[in-house]
Amino acid sequence: MAPTSQAQSRHEAVILKLTAELEPVRRLPPPGRRSLLWLSLVAAIAFTLAAVADRPAVAARLAAAPDMWLSLIGSALTMVLAAVAAFELSLPDRSERWALLPLPPALLWLGASGAGCLRAWLVPDTHAADFNDTKDCLAFILALSVPLSALLLGMLRRGHTLRPNLTAAVAGFASAAAAATLLVFFHPYDASATDVAVHVAAVTLVIFANRAYGGRMLRAEVS
Amino acid sequence: MAAAQAGDRAAYEALLRDCVGVIAGVARRQGVPADRIDDVVQDTLVTVHRARQTYDPARSFTAWLAVIAERRAVDLLRKTGRHAVREIHAPLAYERHTDESAGTGRSAFGPEATRRLGEAVADLPARQREAVQHLVLQERSLAETAAATGRSTGSLKVNLHRALKSLRARLGQTG
Numbered sequence: 001m002a003p004t005s006q007a008q009s010r011h012e013a014v015i016l017k018l019t020a021e022l023e024p025v026r027r028l029p030p031p032g033r034r035s036l037l038w039l040s041l042v043a044a045i046a047f048t049l050a051a052v053a054d055r056p057a058v059a060a061r062l063a064a065a066p067d068m069w070l071s072l073i074g075s076a077l078t079m080v081l082a083a084v085a086a087f088e089l090s091l092p093d094r095s096e097r098w099a100l101l102p103l104p105p106a107l108l109w110l111g112a113s114g115a116g117c118l119r120a121w122l123v124p125d126t127h128a129a130d131f132n133d134t135k136d137c138l139a140f141i142l143a144l145s146v147p148l149s150a151l152l153l154g155m156l157r158r159g160h161t162l163r164p165n166l167t168a169a170v171a172g173f174a175s176a177a178a179a180a181t182l183l184v185f186f187h188p189y190d191a192s193a194t195d196v197a198v199h200v201a202a203v204t205l206v207i208f209a210n211r212a213y214g215g216r217m218l219r220a221e222v223s
Numbered sequence: 224m225a226a227a228q229a230g231d232r233a234a235y236e237a238l239l240r241d242c243v244g245v246i247a248g249v250a251r252r253q254g255v256p257a258d259r260i261d262d263v264v265q266d267t268l269v270t271v272h273r274a275r276q277t278y279d280p281a282r283s284f285t286a287w288l289a290v291i292a293e294r295r296a297v298d299l300l301r302k303t304g305r306h307a308v309r310e311i312h313a314p315l316a317y318e319r320h321t322d323e324s325a326g327t328g329r330s331a332f333g334p335e336a337t338r339r340l341g342e343a344v345a346d347l348p349a350r351q352r353e354a355v356q357h358l359v360l361q362e363r364s365l366a367e368t369a370a371a372t373g374r375s376t377g378s379l380k381v382n383l384h385r386a387l388k389s390l391r392a393r394l395g396q397t398g
Contacts, residue, residue: 024230
């Protein structure tokens, strides 16, 4: 059969070419260990920021408002699970469902922040943020997300994702959640509706920027 | 695969040969048309090569390969699906498309052939001649011709088709 033998010789040519190109490779560590590496860097940044921040004030704020605790736990868990999901997705044989992993803590994060702004309306004398305060939050989240995303995407490139856009978007979610978690050291007021909206906008922006630029970066490895 | 990760070329070559059948089987199960299965095989072999550092020897190689082949098959189906949506079936437009490289203002045939073609067109039944003159020689659209002659576009198409068939038969015999 002519077409079959033609196909066989095409396969044979590819197999010989790939075999000729074969170089020994270093096996990737498991995704859990790779995500720990990135998370430990975020932890190092957290310790640095804690050293310069007004720690008693941060502690007093957290003690006074339990929903801030919940929101902090939510954003930190989102960061951890999104990082794990991104490293899982960077492997070609992993299910796309890994992308859902950070969603439950993200809901907790959003819910607790939402409860925070409800309190700002109900309790008198709460210092709610106006747009000027939130502008700094936006700048902080964006500025910190850039290096964190760049590092994460660089690490993800060592894998070989077959879903580059999804992987890059989840990586962006991890970076934005990390930046929002670290913001706790410099957040001198309760969550207000504007504040929550600005956080959501910043996180969304980081996710889409990652999807656009990071997706292209990771796709270069696929094609 | 573990040997291939360490750089063993003989083991790698044997492994890739064994992969071909497995990938083709996966592609077939995914509903890839028979003439595109080889493309899936090629894509998957290249992906296996580029992703070889991500393979964990503690897991099953066949399962790893099958998932990659499945994704490559789905990618190919999506890609061909998109192409199929963009392409349209328009035989008349295809027939009437001007060949830009043929040069303008210059007859594609010699004077003798042009004269014979003119005679052949003149001998056609009236309706068929009308269709050829408007649609082919004057390069009008079906709608314009229908408005000018008062015939339906369906009847114009049928007459053009018949005219081209008889011209082909006549000129093919003598030429």
